[in-house]
Amino acid sequence: xxxxxxxxxxxxxxxxxxxxxxxxxxxxxxxxxxxxxxxxxxxxxxxxxxxxxxxxxxxxxxxxxxxxxxxxxxxxxxxxxxxxxxxxxxxxxxxxxxxxxxxxxxxxxxxxxxxxxxxxxxxxxxxxxxxxxxxxxxxxxxxxxxxxxxxxxxxxxxxxxxxxxxxxxxxxxxxxxxxxxxxxxxxxxxxxxxxxxxxxxxxxxxxxxxxxxxxxxxxxxxxxxxxxxxxxxxxxx
Amino acid sequence: xxxxxxxxxxxxxxxxxxxxxxxxxxxxxxxxxxxxxxxxxxxxxxxxxxxxxxxxxxxxxxxxxxxxxxxxxxxxxxxxxxxxxxxxxxxxxxxxxxxxxxxxxxxxxxxxxxxxxxxxxxxxxxxxxxxxxxxxxxxxxxxxxxxxxxxxxxxxxxxxxxxxxxxxxxxxxxxxxxxxxxxxxxxxxxxxxxxxxxxxxxxxxxxxxxxxxxxxxxxxxxxxxxxxxxxxxxxxx
Amino acid sequence: xxxxxxxxxxxxxxxxxxxxxxxxxxxxxxxxxxxxxxxxxxxxxxxxxxxxxxxxxxxxxxxxxxxxxxxxxxxxxxxxxxxxxxxxxxxxxxxxxxxxxxxxxxxxxxxxxxxxxxxxxxxxxxxxxxxxxxxxxxxxxxxxxxxxxxxxxxxxxxxxxxxxxxxxxxxxxxxxxxxxxxxxxxxxxxxxxxxxxxxxxxxxxxxxxxxxxxxxxxxxxxxxxxxxxxxxxxxxx
Numbered sequence: 240x241x242x243x244x245x246x247x248x249x250x251x252x253x254x255x256x257x258x259x260x261x262x263x264x265x266x267x268x269x270x271x272x273x274x275x276x277x278x279x280x281x282x283x284x285x286x287x288x289x290x291x292x293x294x295x296x297x298x299x300x301x302x303x304x305x306x307x308x309x310x311x312x313x314x315x316x317x318x319x320x321x322x323x324x325x326x327x328x329x330x331x332x333x334x335x336x337x338x339x340x341x342x343x344x345x346x347x348x349x350x351x352x353x354x355x356x357x358x359x360x361x362x363x364x365x366x367x368x369x370x371x372x373x374x375x376x377x378x379x380x381x382x383x384x385x386x387x388x389x390x391x392x393x394x395x396x397x398x399x400x401x402x403x404x405x406x407x408x409x410x411x412x413x414x415x416x417x418x419x420x421x422x423x424x425x426x427x428x429x430x431x432x433x434x435x436x437x438x439x440x441x442x443x444x445x446x447x448x449x450x451x452x453x454x455x456x457x458x459x460x461x462x463x464x465x466x467x468x469x470x471x472x473x474x475x476x
Numbered sequence: 477x478x479x480x481x482x483x484x485x486x487x488x489x490x491x492x493x494x495x496x497x498x499x500x501x502x503x504x505x506x507x508x509x510x511x512x513x514x515x516x517x518x519x520x521x522x523x524x525x526x527x528x529x530x531x532x533x534x535x536x537x538x539x540x541x542x543x544x545x546x547x548x549x550x551x552x553x554x555x556x557x558x559x560x561x562x563x564x565x566x567x568x569x570x571x572x573x574x575x576x577x578x579x580x581x582x583x584x585x586x587x588x589x590x591x592x593x594x595x596x597x598x599x600x601x602x603x604x605x606x607x608x609x610x611x612x613x614x615x616x617x618x619x620x621x622x623x624x625x626x627x628x629x630x631x632x633x634x635x636x637x638x639x640x641x642x643x644x645x646x647x648x649x650x651x652x653x654x655x656x657x658x659x660x661x662x663x664x665x666x667x668x669x670x671x672x673x674x675x676x677x678x679x680x681x682x683x684x685x686x687x688x689x690x691x692x693x694x695x696x697x698x699x700x701x702x703x704x705x706x707x708x709x710x711x712x713x
Numbered sequence: 714x715x716x717x718x719x720x721x722x723x724x725x726x727x728x729x730x731x732x733x734x735x736x737x738x739x740x741x742x743x744x745x746x747x748x749x750x751x752x753x754x755x756x757x758x759x760x761x762x763x764x765x766x767x768x769x770x771x772x773x774x775x776x777x778x779x780x781x782x783x784x785x786x787x788x789x790x791x792x793x794x795x796x797x798x799x800x801x802x803x804x805x806x807x808x809x810x811x812x813x814x815x816x817x818x819x820x821x822x823x824x825x826x827x828x829x830x831x832x833x834x835x836x837x838x839x840x841x842x843x844x845x846x847x848x849x850x851x852x853x854x855x856x857x858x859x860x861x862x863x864x865x866x867x868x869x870x871x872x873x874x875x876x877x878x879x880x881x882x883x884x885x886x887x888x889x890x891x892x893x894x895x896x897x898x899x900x901x902x903x904x905x906x907x908x909x910x911x912x913x914x915x916x917x918x919x920x921x922x923x924x925x926x927x928x929x930x931x932x933x934x935x936x937x938x939x940x941x942x943x944x945x946x947x948x949x950x
Contacts, residue, residue: 241730256478257494257731259748271523274496275512275749277780286745286777303523306514306546307562309780309798324546324564325781327798327816342564342582345816345834357626360582360600363834363852375626378600378618381852383880383898387926387934389831389849389941406620407646407664409881409898424620424646425664425678427881427899441678441899441915452624460624467626493715494731508760511733512749540760543751543783544799561783561801579801579819594863597819597837612863615837615855643857644883644901661857661883662901662915678915689861697861704863 245293246279249300262293267300267318276304280311282330299336311348323360335372337470350395355471359406368395371418373464373471377406386412386429399434401462419462421449435461482530483516486537499530504537504555513541517548519567536573548585560597572609574707587632592708596643605632608655610701610708614643623649623666636671638699656699658686672698719767720753723774736767741774741792750778754785756804773810785822797834809846811944824869829945833880842869845892847938847945851880860886860903873908875936893936895923909935 240254245262248254252266255274260266264279272278279296296310299318304310307325314328317336326340329348334340338352341360350364353372358364360378368382384393394413398404402416405424416422417434427441436445437452449461460466468474477491482499485491489503492511497503501516509515516533533547536555541547544562551565554573563577566585571577575589578597587601590609595601597615605619621630631650635641639653642661653659654671664678673682674689686698697703705711714728719736722728726740729748734740738753746752753770770784773792778784781799788802791810800814803822808814812826815834824838827846832838834852842856858867868887872878876890879898890896891908901915910919911926923935934940942948 256496257749259730274514275494277748280780283777303520306517307544307781307799325544325562325799325817343562343580343817347834360584361598361835377620377625379616379853381880383851386898387895387928388851388877388879389937389943391941391943403625405625406618406648407644407881411880411898421624424623424648454624463626467628469626469628493733511751512731540757543754544781562781562799580817597821598835614857614862616853640862642862643855643885644881658861661860661885691861700863704865706863706865 243279255306261296261312263312264293264296264298266298267302269300270298270302270304272298272302272304273306273308275307277309278304280309282312294330305342313348317354329366337472339470341378353400357470365393365395367393369397371398371400371402373401374398374404375402376404377408377424379406380404380408380410383409383411396428401464403463419449421452421461480516492543498533498549500549501530501533501535503535504539506537507535507539507541509535509539509541510543510545512544514546515541517546519549531567542579550585554591566603574709576707578615590637594707602630602632604630606634608635608637608639610638611635611641612639613641614645614661616643617641617645617647620646620648633665638701640700656686658689658698717753729780735770735786737786738767738770738772740772741776743774744772744776744778746772746776746778747780747782749781751783752778754783756786768804779816787822791828803840811946813944815852827874831944839867839869841867843871845872845874845876847875848872848878849876850878851882851898853880854878854882854884857883857885870902875938877937893923895926895935 242260243262246260246264249268251269253271258276261279285291294313298316301319303321305324310328311330313330314332316334319337322340323342327345331349333351335354339357343361346364347366349366350368352370355373357375363381365382365384396410397415399418402420404422407425409427415431420436423439426443428443452460479497480499483497483501486505488506491509495513498516522528531550535553538556540558542561547565548567550567551569553571556574559577560579564582568586570588572591576594580598583601584603586603587605589607592610594612600618602619602621633647634652636655639657641659644662646664652668657673660676663680665680674686689697716734717736720734720738723742725743728746732750735753759765768787772790775793777795779798784802785804787804788806790808793811796814797816801819805823807825809828813831817835820838821840823840824842826844829847831849837855839856839858870884871889873892876894878896881899883901889905894910897913900917902917926934
């Protein structure tokens with residue numbers, strides 16, 4: 240365990256074995272940083288410049304950062320974050336409050352998540368992605384920048400609040416997906432769609448309004464906030 | 477290297493640098509736990525309860541657990557297991573004898589594998605999955621629980637003996653796949669199928685009986701146990 | 714940090730905390746091996762033979778090997794390599810000069826990359842794959858050996874110079890893809906194709922000559938070397 244004298248840890252922060260916390264990291268009260276993590280990892284400029292200074296890195300209170308996770312310098316993370324193992328958050332990743340980031344997920348930096356987002360295992364978000372609030376993404380989904388690679392200029396997908404993105408999907412390019420959408424498993428989305436869209440296919444097309452989807456008792460499945468509350472702010476309503 | 481005094485290691489067990497073995501872990505004779513592993517990782521209750529006690533964790537004899545692998549408390553693993561690097565086995569993963577689990581694979585716990593299963597790299601199995609014996613799964617395949625996410629109640633796929641699942645496939649929901657099936661690469665399976673099915677597509681459909689598939693000499697390719705024996709119990713027959 | 718007395722490090726090589734460098738590793742001048750790496754990882758024969766000797770492992774000058782990367786004994790890597798985090802290079806991986814290998818990528822060994830290749834995050838290359846020069850592969854693409862698994866005999870894909878392979882693609886079997894091809898995202902390629910092919914679909918078919926693809930100003934997008942130079946040898950031409 241090595242904690243820089245230039246890092247500031249709140250009350251009751253626990254840090255695991257072999258974890259390294261670099262300069263200018265600030266961690267809120269009651270957070271757990273498990274073993275073998277790197278917090279405030281220097282960007283590659285560290286290897287190039289003699290006068291390198293680490294960008295400030297913030298992790299809020301009540302964090303649970305599981306083992307082998309790497310958080311680069313310049314990340315700003317709200318309260319109540321929970322990560323799986325071996326998560327990578329590259330520089331300038333901004334994450335709101337109460338988000339979950341699953342094992343092996345890889346966020347490429349210069350991107351933004353709102354509050355209460357949940358990324359399951361092995362989700363890859365490209366630079367310049369933007370998620371609203373309550374966006375859930377399931378395993379092995381990839382966000383990518385460009386349809387005619389390689390290019391110098393890149394801009395990633397933007398996703399509206401409450402949208403759900405199924406396993407193994409791909410979202411590619413400078414596209415905007417509305418709120419309350421459901422992107423079916425294994426879809427490839429390459430253009431923008433409005434709120435409440437059910438998207439399916441490669442390339443994905445709008446099949447219907449998600450409010451048409453019913454369970455076996457003919458109750459509407461979406462918006463899902465009416466039927467799912469675990470970990471959500473309306474849980475004890 | 478840190479080994480809890482409450483762990484029990486068999487004869488000739490080797491443990492690598494920086495590996496941690498927690499309370500109530502039992503490891504059989506002649507096993508190798510390479511460097512930077514965590515065996516008996518406490519579940520998240522550890523961070524919540526003062527009187528937390530680690531569930532017992534069992535790894536059989538002749539194991540080869542490669543570096544950076546994490547095995548949670550409550551896993552029960554048979555003899556002769558071999559893992560790649562950075563495997564994650566969450567709590568209550570039950571694995572039979574002579575299984576192989578590839579690099580970066582992520583087993584979410586509360587699931588069961590029979591004997592002689594082989595998971596290649598980066599396979600993701602959801603909670604409540606169940607594999608029979610001799611099930612082989614190729615890279616980047618994902619098992620998922622639910623077709624209308626998010627939900628509280630989830631149940632995963634069940635796979636019969638000898639079934640082969642090609643790369644990048646998705647198996648979703650409470651489905652049962654029979655024995656001796658071949659799921660082609662990049663298939664999405666969302667309903668149950670009988671023994672000997674060749675499944676292809678998104679969503680996958682049954683194309684034929686696998687016993688119809690022949691090699692260039694008109695010999696049947698399946699059941700594969702008649703032509704493949706490396707590492708199998710009939711190897712030296 | 715542990716460096717074998719049988720390893721040879723060039724001038725100004727920096728090695729991070731908890732990194733292990735095994736016997737018979739040679740590293741060129743001005744290279745950085747970050748923390749928690751394993752360089753010259755012994756193959757599984759190490760656990761089986763008393764007289765095991767590590768194969769020589771070479772990494773050229775100006776390398777940047779990021780943390781938690783594992784390079785097996787018997788790898789031969791040119792100058793200017795850069796890796797992400799947690800990369801796995803199995804035994805007998807041969808890599809030319811100025812290549813980049815992204816976070817979580819998994820190269821299974823007995824395979825070859827030319828110069829200036831760029832593999833993005835989580836690319837899986839099977840044994841006996843072969844990439845030419847300037848081949849770029851985007852996240853979560855998988856190379857696999859066999860269409861009728863399992864088999865004992867396997868041979869992987871061969872890819873020509875300048876070919877680009879989109880996200881989440883699968884390339885399967887003993888196939889040869891020509892130079893200057895573009896494989897669209899989420900394609901499954903199971904047969905060989907000529908130079909300049911645009912390949913799309915599952916299974917992938919040739920849609921057109923990539924030289925027909927134009928940008929919004931009617932300028933040709935391919936060959937891409939006329940419009941992209943970052944990190945390429947013609948960068949300052």
